[in-house]
Amino acid sequence: MAHPSTYQPRSGAEKWLDERLPVARLMHDQFMTFPTPRNLNYWWTFGGILTFILVAQIVTGVVLAMHYIPAEDRAFDSIEHIMRDVNWGWLLRYSHAVGASMFFLAAYIHTFRGLYYGSYKAPREVLWILGVLILLLMIATAFMGYSLPWGQMSFWAVTVITNLFSSLDAIVPGLGTTLVQWIWGGFAVGGPTLNRLYSLHYLFPFIIAGVVVLHIWALHVPGNNNPAGIEVKSPKETVPFHPYYSIKDGFALLMFLLLFGVFLFFAPNLLGHADNYIPANPLQTPPHIVPEWYFLPFYAILRAVPDKLLGVIALVSSIVVLFFVPWLDTSKVRSTSYRPVYRWFFWAFVVTCIALGYLGSQAPEGWYLFFGRVFTIYYFAFFLVVMPVVGKFERPRRLPGSITEAVLGHAEQPRSRKREAVA
Amino acid sequence: MTRHVFLNLLGTFLLGFAAPDHAVGQDGHAPEIARQSWSFAPPFGTFDNAQLQRGYQVYRDVCGQCHSMRLLSYRNLGEPGGPEFSAKAVEALAAKSQITDGPDDKGQMFQRPGRPSDRFRSPYANEQAARSANKGALPPDLSVMAKARAGGPDYIYALLTGYRDAPPDMNLAPGMYYNEAFPGHQIAMPPLLQDGAVAYTDGTEKTLDNYARDVSAFLMWAAEPKLEERHKVGMRVMIFLLVFAVIMYLAKRTVWAPLHKHRDTQSS
Ligand code: HEM
Numbered sequence: 001m002a003h004p005s006t007y008q009p010r011s012g013a014e015k016w017l018d019e020r021l022p023v024a025r026l027m028h029d030q031f032m033t034f035p036t037p038r039n040l041n042y043w044w045t046f047g048g049i050l051t052f053i054l055v056a057q058i059v060t061g062v063v064l065a066m067h068y069i070p071a072e073d074r075a076f077d078s079i080e081h082i083m084r085d086v087n088w089g090w091l092l093r094y095s096h097a098v099g100a101s102m103f104f105l106a107a108y109i110h111t112f113r114g115l116y117y118g119s120y121k122a123p124r125e126v127l128w129i130l131g132v133l134i135l136l137l138m139i140a141t142a143f144m145g146y147s148l149p150w151g152q153m154s155f156w157a158v159t160v161i162t163n164l165f166s167s168l169d170a171i172v173p174g175l176g177t178t179l180v181q182w183i184w185g186g187f188a189v190g191g192p193t194l195n196r197l198y199s200l201h202y203l204f205p206f207i208i209a210g211v212v213v214l215h216i217w218a219l220h221v222p223g224n225n226n227p228a229g230i231e232v233k234s235p236k237e238t239v240p241f242h243p244y245y246s247i248k249d250g251f252a253l254l255m256f257l258l259l260f261g262v263f264l265f266f267a268p269n270l271l272g273h274a275d276n277y278i279p280a281n282p283l284q285t286p287p288h289i290v291p292e293w294y295f296l297p298f299y300a301i302l303r304a305v306p307d308k309l310l311g312v313i314a315l316v317s318s319i320v321v322l323f324f325v326p327w328l329d330t331s332k333v334r335s336t337s338y339r340p341v342y343r344w345f346f347w348a349f350v351v352t353c354i355a356l357g358y359l360g361s362q363a364p365e366g367w368y369l370f371f372g373r374v375f376t377i378y379y380f381a382f383f384l385v386v387m388p389v390v391g392k393f394e395r396p397r398r399l400p401g402s403i404t405e406a407v408l409g410h411a412e413q414p415r416s417r418k419r420e421a422v423a
Numbered sequence: 424m425t426r427h428v429f430l431n432l433l434g435t436f437l438l439g440f441a442a443p444d445h446a447v448g449q450d451g452h453a454p455e456i457a458r459q460s461w462s463f464a465p466p467f468g469t470f471d472n473a474q475l476q477r478g479y480q481v482y483r484d485v486c487g488q489c490h491s492m493r494l495l496s497y498r499n500l501g502e503p504g505g506p507e508f509s510a511k512a513v514e515a516l517a518a519k520s521q522i523t524d525g526p527d528d529k530g531q532m533f534q535r536p537g538r539p540s541d542r543f544r545s546p547y548a549n550e551q552a553a554r555s556a557n558k559g560a561l562p563p564d565l566s567v568m569a570k571a572r573a574g575g576p577d578y579i580y581a582l583l584t585g586y587r588d589a590p591p592d593m594n595l596a597p598g599m600y601y602n603e604a605f606p607g608h609q610i611a612m613p614p615l616l617q618d619g620a621v622a623y624t625d626g627t628e629k630t631l632d633n634y635a636r637d638v639s640a641f642l643m644w645a646a647e648p649k650l651e652e653r654h655k656v657g658m659r660v661m662i663f664l665l666v667f668a669v670i671m672y673l674a675k676r677t678v679w680a681p682l683h684k685h686r687d688t689q690s691s
Contacts, residue, residue: 038682080494080567083649090649091656239682247675254668261664265657266465269570277571277646278563287606 002221005029030220035238036245037226039407043117044224044245045252046110052253053103054212058205060096068148070198072191075150076279094268100142101271102260104294107135115325116346118334119225125326127218130211132322137208139295139319144201146292150194151276156289158197159189164302167309188282228406229335230399237403288363296360297353303364304376314376321383328383331391333399341394345386352378454604456574456581459636463643466658469651470644475506477623478641481634483516484621486565489557489612491545494566495645498539504651505644513539520544558598560611569639569646576639578604583635586614 007025009015018025067086069078082089111131114120120128143161147154162183168176185192223232232238239245263271271293275286291299301318305311321328336343352375359375362368400406462471479500482492497517500508508516517537522544525532537544547553554561572578581604589601589608599609619629627633644650 077494084494084499090653094653243678244682247671247678251668251671251675254664254671258661258664258668261657261661265653265660268653274571274573274575277567 003029003033003035006033030216031246032240032242034220034241035223035232035235036241037224037232037403038237038239038244039226039228039403040224040245040248041227042248042252043109043113043227045249046106046113047219048249049106049253049256050103050110051212053099053106054205054209057096057099057103058209060092060099061202061205063092064096065202068198070148070195072150072194072280075148075194079149094264097272098260098264098268100145101263101292101294102256103138104142106256107138108294111135111322112350115349116336117225117227118229118329118331118336120326121329121334122326123222124218124225127215127222128326129323130215130218132319134208134211134215135322136319137204137211141201141204141208142292142294144197144204147194147197148201149276150280152278152280152284152286153273153276153289155189155280155282156286157291158193160289162189162193164308164312164315167312170309190282225334226403227335227337228400228403229333229338230403230406233402234404290361293357293361296358297356298360300356300360300364300372301376301379303360304369304372314380318379321380325383325387328387329391330388331394331396333396338397338399339390339394340397342386342390345382345390348378349382349386352382454581454606454608456577456604459577459580459639461576461640461643463640463650465654468654470504470506470640472505472507473625474637474640475644476508477625477627477633478637478639478644479506480623481616481621481638482565482641485615485634486638487543488546489553489562490565491547491562492543492566492645493545493564495543496539497537497541497543499645499648501539502648505648506641510539517541558611562612565642565645567646569643571646575646576643579639579642580635582610583616583638584631 005025005028007018007022007028009018009024014024017023064082067078067082067089069075079093082093084090086092114128114131143157147158162180165179165183166176168179170176181187183193183196184190185196223238226232273290273292290296298315298318302311302315305314331339331342333339336346355371356375356379359368359372364372462468462474482490497513500506500516501510501513517539520537520541520543521534522537522541523532524535527533547556550561569575569579574581582602585602585604587601587603589595593601593608595601595609599611600614601608602610616631616634618631620631621629621634623629623633627637647653
């Protein structure tokens with residue numbers, strides 16, 4: 001949010017730097033005094049949590065890379081070497097592996113928060129689009145990272161997912177096959193594939209970090225949305241980011257780390273798949289090829305469609321559709337709390353995503369397949385039918401006149417203004 | 424065991440699904456694996472050194488005839504958080520195996536007694552030799568076996584105690600054995616563990632049940648040698664985070680109090 005700079009260089013050196021590269025001024029204005037709506041709830045703490053995990057993933061990843069060997073016949077053993085012989089190697093490796101799960105948990109909560117409170121609506125469309133872009137990059141990064149231990153699940157997940165490109169053969173014969181072999185660097189998934197996946201897995205987090213900077217920039221132009229979904233009307237409705245939100249985000253981060261710790265220290269393999277402790281074997285297909293939990297809803301959508309090419313299109317669309325949400329939703333009201341009809345559809349959508357996650361872990365047969373299809377249809381209908389249509393017909397509840405009213409239950413009285421100035 | 428139930432519930436609650444079924448047999452149903460109670464169960468569990476030492480004995484005397492453990496070295500047997508054999512005992516255990524070393528100055532490979540720094544000696548020179556000695560079946564490496572099967576040590580215990588007579592309506596392939604825990608129920612590994620098969624010297628009863636339990640615990644340690652350290656560090660980190668979180672919560676309340684007080688006076 002545009003606000004006058006309050007930065008005061010405190011020493012000659014700071015003044016000198018400020019005239020040449022005002023980086024301290026930028027930090028001060030954007031992260032210390034940045035005016036933030038005073039009514040943000042704990043769902044707004046996940047952005048900070050995500051930033052923390054991104055940094056943690058990069059730090060643990062860089063150190064792991066010092067010990068990891070991206071070769072077909074050595075990758076698996078080098079991971080075990082890290083777990084057994086490298087000082088604190090088990091902590092590094094489990095932090096990074098469990099961290100990926102926690103990253104997705106936080107990103108999904110963060111995204112659902114955006115959906116619920118209509119944070120994608122004008123003027124925050126670009127902010128939202130950058131968020132979806134981050135999600136796509138995260139998916140690619142996690143997929144490539146999962147291949148690196150070169151266990152059975154790594155190998156077969158790479159095989160299944162890269163083979164999806166061969167569905168393009170249905171459009172231009174030979175195109176898909178050529179593309180897949182180009183990706184593999186050979187005629188099958190093998191050493192060259194592992195090497196390039198490793199290279200890109202190292203690269204992508206830095207691209208994510210770059211997009212996160214843009215994401216926060218795009219956040220700081222319009223400023224935060226808030227649970228009431230109405231614009232900030234006066235500076236009194238905001239508080240400086242520090243200390244109010246730095247401390248609230250800090251507390252939330254600690255609570256999140258406690259959850260992280262439960263998995264990391266007491267069940268580090270619970271979220272993974274046992275088969276990935278079997279070294280990759282191209283001659284033996286595991287009975288069930290299952291992706292990590294955070295991909296299961298998308299996997300269910302892929303398998304709900306009987307045709308391979310259409311399945312791949314559905315898979316890609318299930319994420320790409322998010323880019324269009326700012327224009328699909330026709331309601332003027334941001335926060336779902338004030339939308340009596342839409343909220344039912346919203347919660348049905350949340351249930352749908354969880355159900356698709358469960359169905360993705362089961363073999364696509366019988367009732368599982370049937371419900372996979374039902375929920376896939378609702379998944380898309382939510383975006384393509386519910387969002388445009390409900391917004392047109394729904395009569396939203398009365399919005400509070402201001403954030404102050406939303407917080408206090410009534411408009412502010414003159415008497416209290418003085419108090420707040422003191423606070 | 425309650426811990427597993429708890430974690431599964433936690434998973435279900437947090438992630439919306441239970442850990443998916445992994446070990447699915449040819450008949451499409453995963454055999455039910457009973458939970459055992461282990462000394463190393465989280466959050467406080469530690470390995471029972473004596474049990475791991477017995478487990479190593481079972482591995483060495485029985486399983487080691489067919490299964491390699493290529494990721495382990497003899498020195499690991501003396502490290503903290505494991506069987507914790509004395510340095511002398513580790514040297515003696517290593518020296519019992521003949522290791523192929525070389526080439527020497529004349530370009531010849533030679534045999535010498537093992538040293539603590541050597542990897543466990545593998546029973547077969549290569550996969551083909553292992554298969555040909557086991558009617559075509561490959562005895563898998565056991566280094567991380569306890570993490571490579573759903574159920575982990577519970578599964579290994581169930582497998583070793585799961586040999587039964589085949590039901591009359593089932594046609595076992597020649598050289599195969601019926602096992603309740605194995606997916607598909609036909610396994611190429613013979614039932615080698617019998618009461619009295621391994622000579623325990625610490626007074627522990629020489630029963631199949633004890634052998635299976637001890638070797639399963641040993642394999643869990645082999646797969647997760649830093650488990651004790653992980654639990655110990657984990658407890659400390661959790662306590663630190665908890666205390667830090669309480670302080671942070673109080674600080675947060677203090678910082679926000681003026682704003683909230685303002686709300687209270689307003690609404691009163
Ligand atoms: C690496 C991953 C990400 C990081 C580090 C990140 C970081 C942040 C931060 C620090 C904020 C401000 C605090 C907050 O509102 O929680 C924010 C806001 C936001 N993010 Fe993200 N984000 C990430 C991924 C995503 C994704 C995947 C989406 C959606 C597809 C998304 C959508 C949004 C939106 C709409 C806001 C504005 C929320 C509001 O003010 O109401 N972000 N993000």
